[in-house]
Amino acid sequence: MSNVPSDLRYAKSHEWLRVQGDTGTVGITDHAQHELTDVVFVELPAAGRALKAGEACAVVESVKTASDIYAPVGGVVTAVNPAVVANPALVNTAPHGEGWLFQLKLAAPAEVPALLDAAAYRQLIGEG
Amino acid sequence: MLKRTSLFAAHQLLGGRLVEFGGWEMPVQYTSITEEHLAVRQAAGLFDIAHMGEFSVTGPGATAFLNHTLTNNVNRLDAGQGQYTLLCNERGGVVDDLYAYRLAADDYLLIVNASRIEADWDWLQGQVDLCPAHDGFQLSDRSEETGAVAVQGPRVAAFINQAVPGGSISGTMVPHVTDLKKNQIGGFVFQGIPIYIGRTGYTGEDGFELVVPATVTEAVWNALLAAGRPFGLKPAGLGARDTLRTEMCYPLYGHELDEETTPIEAGLGHFVALDKGDFVGRATLAEQKAGGVRQRCVAFRMTDKSAPPRPHYPIWSTGATAAAIGEVTSGTQSPSLGAGVGMGYVPADLARPGTEIAVEIRGRRAPAVIVAKPIYRPPAPTVAAKVS
Incomplete structure (x- = not known):
């Protein structure tokens, strides 16, 4: 069973979003890291880049494949995770913690409720 | 509809992630490619290779037919020996790369790529009438009724005799499986059923390939798993098989090899026996061996931290006149080296090890260097492994 924390929001493309004030933190879900396995490289967006919801903005590479990561909501990138x-x-060992990818200043907080909650995401991955 | 090997249920039970490969539904990994890769390098791994094709060529004309169609010289094989070889078209392009085992004087077993079974069969059928000695042999496709597994790694010799006890009954005659030397094959008896075991593989490690009736593939798989688990044996998927062979620079059909590429360009000239007389493709191959080739398959290693190179990424030269010079054919993150590695074709004058190149990854050029093959060299076998 995948870990699906209830305080996060989820995109159908398997990113999670943690909202604190007008800042959102983005990573990939436990389910996604389990599917990818062996993450060996991540490429993150430049700080200051403006992202639209659904825009491909990062790449997570496993031994086998390169996977695009999409911005779950729109905003300007304020920080990326150097660790x-x-x-x-870290994407494998702590997908919801130290393995976070980037933070953004939300452009439209109204986009957040359109994302899946934990129960809906569990259903999406067949663990509902 | 994808084809399934007789190990499909075993893969599901082991939690294998099944993907399409060459028309087959095969496990890409069970736990993690890196874990399985390192198990093979440090202990042992067990692979389902039942999707591969098996042809039998028998009869007094078999040797002449195979020396007409294959690039290597089967006359160099004693009964009970095998060799890597290639099937080429008239232009010297590669129809397939394969292993040819001489089971007995007039009895050969060819192990061919799963994705090429039909192409090989059609090509060989087409060659029957063109062969100077075109009778006295029978060609049969045994792929449907034949299964195969590979067990690979430095610790395999410590347990394989437990899974298949006893000596050989045909081929190379030995008292135990582990008495086979590299490239030797013997017929053994597994639970009353005759099987073949060859000491070869696709990983660069010591190991064996077992070619068995499809009806006993699962029993053989389970016996090897049970005997090997205490020695660190893990089931390993196609993902690890690919990273292992890439580190060794073993070609994969459809990546380094195709009908427009010759063995000489691929760096496989060692397996082209020009001295054996005429064979299909010889004229082009002789010309290339003597006069050189325009492009060559090279191995490279990324020099800075970068995303792993992947097939079809452009390869660039460096410096003021930097230009796109080729394409990556195989590329991955090497679990043994922790660096991006790969192979690709570049112009022959830029193919020397030490040459700096760049690999274009998502529009940016990442530095790399051409290295000697293999990219990774397993340590010499331990004394214990030599004795067994």
């Missing part, structure tokens, strides 16, 4: 660049395996 995950140095140690991509």
Whole structure:
């Protein structure tokens, strides 16, 4: 069973979003890291880049494949996680914690409720 | 509808992630490609290779037919020996790469790529009438009724005799499986059923391939798993098989090899026996061996931290006149080296090890260097492994 924390919101493309004030933190879900396995490289968006909801903005690479990561909501990138660049395996070991990818300043907080909650995401991955 | 090997249920039970490969539904991994890869490098791994094709060529004309169609010289094989070889078209392009085992004087077993079974069969059928000695042999496709598994890694010799006890009954005659030397094959008896075991593989490690009736593939798989688990044996998927062979620079059909590419360009000239007389493709291959080739398959390693190279990424030269010079054919993150590695074709004058190149990854050029093959060299076998 995948870990699906209830305080996060989820995109159908398997990113999670943690909202604190007008800042959102983005990572990939436990389910996604389990599907990918062996993350060996991450490429993150530049700070200051403006992202639209659903825009491909990062790449997570396993031994076998490169997977695009999409912005779950729109916003301007305010920070990227240097620890995950140095140690991509954090995506596997702590997908909802130290393995976060980037933060953005939300452009339209109204986009957040359109994302899945934990129960809906569990259903999406067949663990509902 | 994808084809399934007789190990399909075993893969499901082991939690294998099944993907399409060459028309087959095969496990890409069970736990993690890196874990399975390192198990093979440090202990042992067990692979389902039952999707591969098996042809039998028998009869007094078999040797002449195979020396007409294959690039290597089967006359160099004693009964009970095998060799890597290639099937080429008239232009010297590769129809397939394969293993040819001489089971007895007039009895050969060919192990061909799963994705090429039909193409090989059609090609060989077409060659029957063109062969100077075109009778006295029978060609049969045994792929449907034949299964195969590979067990690979430095610790395999410590347990394989437990899974298949006893000596050989045909081929190379030995008292135990582990008495086979590299590239030797013997017929053994597994639970009353005759099977073949060859000491070869696709990983660079010591190991064996077992070619068995499809009806006993699962029993053989389970016996090897049970005997090997205490020695660190893990089931390993196609993902690890690919990273292992890439580190060794073993070609994969459809990546390094196709009908427009010759063995000489691929760096496989060692397996082209020009001295054996005429054979299909010889004229082009002789010309290339003597006069050189325009492009060559090279191995490379990324020099800085970068995303792993992947097939079809452009390869660039460096410096003021930097230009796109080729394409990656195989690429991955090497679990043994922790670096991006790969192979690709570049112009022959840029193929020397030490040459700096760049690999274009998502529009940016990442530095790399051409290295000697293999990219990774397993340590020499331990004394214990030599004795067994």
